Amino acid sequence: MRTTISRKIQNPMEEKIATQTQRKPRQCPPLLIPNIPWLLFPHGNTLKDQTFCCFNNQSFRKSIPELRNREICGSWHGWLILVDNDDFFFLFNLVTFETIPLPQQNTHADYHIKYCVLSSPPTESTSKILLFLTGSHTILFCRPGDKQWTETNYEKDLEILWGFKDVRLYNVGVCSGKVYASGGRSELLLIEFGESNQLVLRPLGLKFVPQKIGNSICFRSFFIESCGELYGVHMAFRTERFEEIKGIEVLRLDSSRMVWEEEQSLKGRAFFLGDDCSTSCPAMPEAGIQEGSIYFTMSKDPRLYCFNLEDQSISDSLPCYNLSTPWASPIWVLPNTRLIDTQPEEKDRVNAEPKEKTHDRKVQEKEVNTWCGSGEAEQSLLLRLPLEVVELVYKHLNAIDYVHFRSSCKILRSAATPLKWRTRLIGSEMQTSTPWFAYFLIDGTTLNVIDPQYNDRYVLKTSEKFWDKQVCCCKDGFLIMSHDMDKGISALNPFTQAIYTIQEQEIASYSYLYLYGFSISCWSPDEDFVFVIILKTLVDEIKVLYLRDGEGWNSITVKDKPNFLPSYSSPIFFNEAFYCLSQQGGIAVIRFEGDNCVWELLTKLEKPCKSVQSCFLVECDGELLSVFVGKFAKWVKVFRLNFAAMAWVRVQDLGKYTLFVSKASSFSTIATAPGLENQIYFPRLSCATQNIVFFSLQTNKFHSLGCEDLEGFYGTKELTNVLRFHNVLRLPLVAAIQIQ
Structure with missing residues (x-):
């Protein structure tokens, strides 16, 4: 959290606040159920109004006197930490209406609060409030009842510990009354209070870094207490814009061995992430809180997002649509006024799996x-x-x-005669009639497959784990996979379990660049291929890595990045060249002339639409099509590239064709059954029915299989590790498939 405090000198906070019995309904918060988090949005002029949003899609607009003209710095143990325009701090309990004044902060004139922490409920003798200031090595702390803040500077402490300066603490969290932070080069620290009321930074001998969602330098990280244990959550983004989530990783601190353990389950609980405070509670499906779910918000976005740890999917909702402007970033409020939930995990599982x-x-x-x-x-x-x-x-x-x-x-x-997996199904009756929608679960061995034509579902068990491999793209029934770009590239047929090594050479020197897309011209063990990776450097350049069959990695650097920001979808191999779509609708062409790789930007191409959330490039019937999705999925538009006029032409009807789009692969097919034509299938499932989501150009609406109408992407979930298979597949070995 970054809070800017203006230093107007007004009367100290001496306003009369009505007691609970004298309050008007609008001045009272909604009935807050203990141990169920609410999302609180401050908004309106001087942030005088507050909207409380709960998980049953209800919202309540209030104007609580204690929250007017004050900024919320944090929310811990059922208490809000507030600051007014005169830099007076105090604690406020939304359930009991208790107010505890804290000292005025008048040492630093213009300061920013990055983190504000309450170590334990103020009723406990060990309770402390800590302020971490942005842009400095300063920590301010006090106890409830203190007359002034105590200031400490930890710059020399970090220099003694690691021998370098200019590093600060970040990712601050609380667990069982202890304050944790990461600092230096991601080392985990415990912040303790020594003699003479001094802060002591004690390194714990391990780093707080992602373990299996690397290949990205854009992370948001959080500490969370759950059942008395410290958890760490890493949220990886595809680019520096922090918009497209690549994946989420959950770690648990094993305090006996002092190591981080990766968690594939939240053990009957749900996590709630926030820059001001992160918390957890038992899963309660009847209240809309699902087991294994991680809830969070994004910067300047009023939607609530949910990440499902098991199937690696992201869903979103719009809990507070009619917020008056301006509105501040929301904060989680957990109405737990006295007790910290540290019950055994078995008790938390009561509501996790209904009868x-x-x-x-x-x-x-x-x-x-x-x-x-x-x-x-x-x-x-x-x-x-x-x-x-x-x-x-x-x-x-x-x-x-x-x-x-x-x-x-x-x-x-x-x-039925046994089938040999090496036999291709091209032209046979048993080949798949439509592309299949597939995704790995977090265990890395379970592959869920859905047939969009009949909504049939299958579960495949692979012979080895693939959780540590990233799916770059899909081609000719194969998954082109990498291991964080540092162990080469391989091709996997998930049905036959056959793995082919494309290139063993490491490309780890490029792992700290922003990754935008992969593409391959074709894939067969007996055919020549070209593999392309689109990256962006830290100095706003585009780097194209390419690998030709039988050769090593090569690259070219493009200097005109400000004119071209690649989209997050994979390039398309079309007319013997790779076509890359930008987020603004531009096109870059990557072609090979002899031994040279050439980058050409189609500069005459104008932007076809505005306020784009995502876009994809698809080849359809010998034409190059682009699919644009508006903000909050309010609209979908399709364009055809007119090469002669060098312009995008709006497409209102796809005729007999169906489009399938995703970040890993996008393509078109002729509809194989009535009712499938003129539709665009997305890598999303309906949260209610678990059916595939598509957009119909005939109705101009989103639907899911079963004729369910949808309002944009609301009520759907996007699978972050989704794959798509073309309709030419090799037969699997019988022994390689296990159906649950």
């Missing part, structure tokens, strides 16, 4: 066992089917259904 979910699973298992059973009744029914009928059935199955068909019982296994 209905368990019942549904039992019913599903019963149905599966009935179908896959080897009892005499099932065998006798199958024996009555003529073999030509069995053959008629399995010849019309797609690849995965065919494997499932054979594995269901011995009779079908003998009736």
Whole structure:
């Protein structure tokens, strides 16, 4: 948090505030349920109004006297830390209306508060308030009841610890009354109080850095207390604009061994991230708080985002749409006035898995066992089917259904001949009729696959873990993958488990650049290829890395970056060249002339639309199309590139074609069934039905399979590790697929 305090000299804070019984309804906060976080938006002239947003999509507009004309510096243990225009600080409890005055800060004339921490509830004797100032090595602290702030400077302490200056503390958090911070080169520190009321910085001998979502220099990091343990959360962004999230990683501090352990589950709880304060609470589905969810907001954005740790998806909502301007960044308020929730994890799991979910699973298992059973009744029914009928059935199955068909019982296994995975399905009846929508779960071995035509779902189990590999792009049924760009590039067929090494040479020297996109001309172990990576340097240059079959990595540097900011989607290989779309609708062409790589910017191309949230480039019927999505997904527009006029031409109808867009791969296909044409499929699922989300150019609306109408992307979730497979796939080995 960055708070600027103006130093007007007015009367000290001596205004009469009505007691709770004398307050008007508008001056009282809504009924705050303990241990359920609320999102508080200060807004209006002088921030006199407050809007409270809860997880059932309700919001309450209030004007609480204690919060008028004051800035909220932090929210800890059910208490707000406030400061007024005269630099007087005080604590305020939204539930009990208790107010505890704190000293005036008049030492630093114009200062910024980066972090403001309350170590424990003010009713405890060890409670302290700490202010961390931006742009200096100063920490101010006091206890409730102190008459003045105590100031300390930690610059020399850090120099003694690590031997260098010009570093500061950041990522401050509290756990069990202890204050933690990271500083220097991401070292974890414990801030303690020594003799004579002095702060002591004690290094803990480990770093607070991401472990598995590297290849990015844009992070937001947070400390969170959950069940008495310290957690760290790293949120990685694709670029320095901090808009597109690449992934989120959760770590837990093992205090006995003093190591960070990666967590793939929140153990029945949910996390709430904020620059002013981060907190956690037990999952409560009936209140809209889902297990394994990480809730957060973005800068200058009124939407609430939710990251699901299991499927790595991001959903968003608009809890406070009609905020009066100006409005300040929201803050989490957890109405827990006296107690800190440190109950065992097993108790927190009470509401994490409703009984209905368990019942549904039992019913599903019963149905599966009935179908896959080897009892005499099932065998006798199958024996009555003529073999030509069995053959008629399995010849019309797609690849995965065919494997499932054979594995269901011995009779079908003998009736349907085994298929060799090396056989290509081009032209066969069993090839997939539409592209498949697939994504890895956090365990790195579970691949969820959805057929958008029938909404059929499959679960594939891979023979090894791929959680540490990044999917660069998809081509010809293969996933082109890298391991943080420092262990080469490989191609994976998730159905056959076949892995081919494209290049073993490290490219780690480029790992601290902003990554915008990957693309490959084609992929087959027997064909030549060209692999391209689009990066941006720290000095506002574009760097193109390219790899040609049989050669090492090469690169070119482009100096005209201010005129071209690449989009987050992968370039398209079109007409023997790579076409890269900018966020403003510009096009750059990367082609190879002999041994040289040439970058050409189509300067005459004008921006087709404004207020763009995301954009994609797609080849369709020999044409180059662009898909633009407006802010908050209020609109979707499609354009065709007219090469002769060098202009984008609006496309109102795709005819018989369907577009599939994502950051990893975008392409088009001819609709294989009525009702699939003239649509654009996005890497999103409906939160209510878990069905794929698409935009219809006929209705000009978003829908999900099942005819559900959607208002933009509200009520949907985006999968950050989504893949798309083209309709030419190789058959998988039977042993490589395990269905849950």
